[in-house]
Amino acid sequence: MPEGHSVHRITRQFARNFVGKPVRVSSPQGRFVAGAERLDGHVMTDAKAVGKQMFLEFDNGLWLRIHLGMYGAWDFAGDILMDATIASANGRMGQTNQRGTELDAGHGAVLDSAGENSMHSIGAPRRTRVRMAEQEKELGAVDTFPPEPVGQVRVRLLTDTVSADLRGPTACEVLDPGQVDAVIAKLGPDPQLDDGQAAEDRFTTTVRRKPTPIGQLLMDQSVVAGIGNVYRAELLFRARIDPHAPGKTLSDDTVRALWRDWAHLLAIGVKTGQMMTMDDLGGDEYVLAMRNRADRHWVYKREGLPCRVCGTHISLEEMGARKLYWCPSCQRPSAAAIDLESGMR
CATH class of the missing domain: 3.20.190.10 (MutM-like, N-terminal)
Structure with a gap:
């Protein structure tokens, strides 16, 4: 989708x-x-x-x-x-990666292995x-x-x-x-339209009052508009959040950081045409990732493969009738969340 x-x-x-x-x-x-x-x-x-x-x-x-x-x-x-x-990302435009460094102007247009992301004219x-x-x-x-x-x-x-x-x-x-x-009134905030404090507050307040797992909340278009299966998996991994954690167990800082990262990744996607979610990629590595989807994501569609960070095999399960990809080690429940859940029993 x-x-x-x-x-x-x-x-x-x-x-x-x-x-x-x-x-x-x-x-x-x-x-x-x-x-x-x-x-x-x-x-x-x-x-x-x-x-x-x-x-x-x-x-x-x-x-x-x-x-x-x-x-x-x-x-x-x-x-x-x-x-x-x-x-699409190409050297002539000086496209930036996540760290803000510019691509080598000699790379030219970046096409992926399927010939996609080709709109560079x-x-x-x-x-x-x-x-x-x-x-x-x-x-x-x-x-x-x-x-x-x-x-x-x-x-x-x-x-x-x-x-x-x-x-x-x-x-x-x-x-x-x-x-x-x-x-539109039924949709959650979209950071491409409004990435100000009010939108961040709305998202944060909604998530923190819900007992629903955060992995489901991010796919709920009334909570936040635009996130699908790829961004859901990648955002949660980048934040090291257990996708099963109820929204109300997450700290205010955690939820606000999640919103800001979504705004950040969405802006990259709009500019490049690709859901580029990898960090710390230099010019050549960035171009390789743009060309090959397998090199573009942390966990999405990597089930059974070792986590790029810890080596644990990436898990695949169904959540909300969609496939969920996550690392059971990097995204294990935090001690704070466990303590909060214990106190609620």
């Missing part, structure tokens, strides 16, 4: 290529004809993401809400103009086709525009120069402003 960084990157593509332009809206698949008719021909006036959900506003006051879910994806095609703020538009979902991949040149819809396209958004085709979303609906506000 696309996590928060992916949705923010997709939304910025709409802001760059669609906002301010009249948009033809259709439903090649035929399942969104009525909704498409309400938006067709109107100018797109705004594009924003909140967590895993995106909202596209039109000049008739209506919004298109999209939740990609497990299988959704957008295909952009045409003369795509990339926004430098969301271009800055400046003039380039006629191409790009898929944006959990990962991003350039699909090749566009010979004719607009291209024929491929597969089950729920919605096509089309300007004079760029098309965007939506496939397989969990949610796709037209909402009025009040309905949009109601949806």
Whole structure:
């Protein structure tokens, strides 16, 4: 499932290529004809993401809400103009890693082993086709525009120069402003929208009053918006938090540090297009990690392999109907949490 960084990157593509332009809206698949008719021909006036959900506003006051879910994806095609703020990590942009050191300018664009994270064209538009979902991949040149819809396209958004085709979303609906506000009100804070004290306080207060395991709370979009399975596992490992620890057993400092690390990792994801969660990587190591997913994470999808820190085999279990990866040694319950739990009995 696309996590928060992916949705923010997709939304910025709409802001760059669609906002301010009249948009033809259709439903090649035929399942969104009525909704498409309400938006067709109107100018797109705004594009924003909140967590895993995106909202596209039109000049008739209506919004298109999209939740990609497990299988959704957008295909952009045409003369795509990339926004430098969301271009993939490459030396020409001086992309920084977690420690703030700059990559060697000689590395050029960093592509992973699947050819993804390839959206590195800055400046003039380039006629191409790009898929944006959990990962991003350039699909090749566009010979004719607009291209024929491929597969089950729920919605096509089309300007004079760029098309965007939506496939397989969990949610796709037209909402009025009040309905949009109601949806957003149910979501937790998103540090890409607000990383100030109020958002941090809201997250901290919510977590610290819940008896629910922190591993489940981080996946609850009403607690914090945008975290999925990868970031859940990596954030908890980086903080050395037992995923089974009830939220209310965690200290105020621990929860606040968790929020700040999420803001930090989310910003990296938005900039690079990859969920890069490893620390202390120099230029060459960073490029290697960007190229290979196996070198990019501490615990995610490393079940049975030795922990990168202590050597204990990484565990895999199910939590909240999703796979949970964690290190039983590095993330063992803290003495403080045990004492608190004992005092509550």
